[in-house]
Amino acid sequence: MLPPSSAFRDDLLWLLPLGFALIGLYRFGRLLPDAAILAIWLSTTLLIALGHFLRLRIRRRAWLQAYVSPASVLQHWLRGGALALLVRVFLAAALALALVIGALRLHGPEELLLLLTSLPLIAALRWGAGRQLKGHISPYYLPESAWRVTLALTFLILCSALLAQSWWRAGPDFTAVTLDQAAWHMALEEDASSAVLEQALAVAAAMEGVRWWLAQHGLPRLQWPLLELLGWFLVLLANALFVWAWLHCCVGMMLMRKLWDSPCRA
């Protein structure tokens, strides 16, 4: 059993390359050809899928320990295999797409720095949750419980910080244009060397333009200020999916470390 501080440092060391990858993607992603973009998307998919799958295995192990006899063949059939991995890969593919597009469309160094801050945050919360829950949760389910608490807290903190930034950041004024003008205005601003990436960025930008247009035209008509505020929060939190994908990418990286250290436990 490694000392807790050592595990925390190890997690941070494994998360460092992820930080560099994020900065590299943000700065140079638009210059990459189709093949490079595809490779980045696939590797992100596999990383996220790995994290999902390993956590699934932990949950299944805890469930099997509680409900299935140790000598039963169900211990092997239900522990999580190729089919579970395949489903996780499909889910991870969608998250990876949101992550890659979101990383390329970050609104400046402020958001980038916020995401980098989440690296030590998630490592610290994971370590702290594991320690705090140790006396209360079964050892079979402890890792998964710690992950759930970590992800929930990090997601809340990160989304709150991004929401606060979006609340005060200047965006395009669509109050005097039509919906299609707003969508096209946003879509036309995107460019990339990769044609596939450019199309994906344009679609994402158009969707953002539609959200902004709807918010600027629809929300002021609401009679209740609280409802309008809630509406703005929902619009500005549209990148929550990107945050969720980012966190699962971090989880995948941290679980890959454990896999690397103890491959037989996978």
Added chain:
Amino acid sequence: MPRLIPFHANQLSERLQLTLLAGGFALLVALAWDAVPAHPTGSTAMAELRFGGKAYGLPLQRLPELEHLTRRHFQTQEAAKLRDVTALLEQDIDTLFTQAHARVPELADWYYSLGGEYTRLMLPVLVRGGVLAADHLAERTERMLFGEQLLADHLDTMRGNIEDLLLQHSIASRRAWQADVTTALEGWGAVIEGAENAGINLDRFSQRLIGYDSPEFLARMTVSSGAGMGAMAGPLIWQAASRSAAASGRAAATRGASRVAGRASSAAAGGALACAPAGPAAVGCALLAGGAAWLGTDWLLLRFDEARNRQALEASLHTALTATREALGNDLSQHYERISLNRLQILTAEIEHTFIPAYHRRHRTPGTDPL
């Protein structure tokens, strides 16, 4: 599952781990601090833009340059406008207060006249009787110094002059910008014939600029320029004079009280000397003669007072005028600087065509328009 490379991160020494972590995160922050995404060069994406009734096809990369040109133009113009307004302001205020300083002897003459003396003495009675306003003396002071007009009236005239200057400047600035943009568009882009619905309509921005040049908009922005200071000028100057009078021991009440005995005795003596002690006109004659003696005594005392203290009174009036001029000048300068900054913010927001949710929310509260 055999490990390809038998390596544990925990095999690195703790110190090396910490060094790697510290260096790694420092490098991450440094790289992210001013990270700018690189865009592919040679993009052929074009934007359609409408301006001056024509449609232009412009490379997308030129749009930020157009925005920069516009922003820089209006920043430069606003700075020049503020310089001209400040110069006009200084000139007008200097003229006004030079005339006021020149009229200080006239005010001092009134102060040491019998009319002035008795106005001050009788003021409480006249105010109670509704003949004069409570601030009559302050208003009289202000009118005598500023040419029979209140300072606030002069400031209204000045504001009108400044509004005319702002209007001329704004119109010239807008026309210069339109000429610059037309030149830039003809150099960067190509005219598209028959394009009805261009993507970016700069004519709309031009229309808004015309709105910002309107006299009503300018009047709304420049209202209350120094009105507070102007309204306070008369009382401030009068208070300075009164303080000076009190400091030299010549408070009107004191002077009046000290003269009462003199007046009474001299009036009685004058009446007795000039009129017969008895007869039908004796009382009237005594009253007239006594009154003349009263006034004569007062006049003499005023002359004595003036000889001793007029210089101090004039000095205090000059000091009060100088202080008022400085405060007014600072107040008005700051006011027009705020107006200029406010207008520049409005124009910048129009140029960038931005929308900040927090400010949009604040617009719902009356009277808190951040722009």
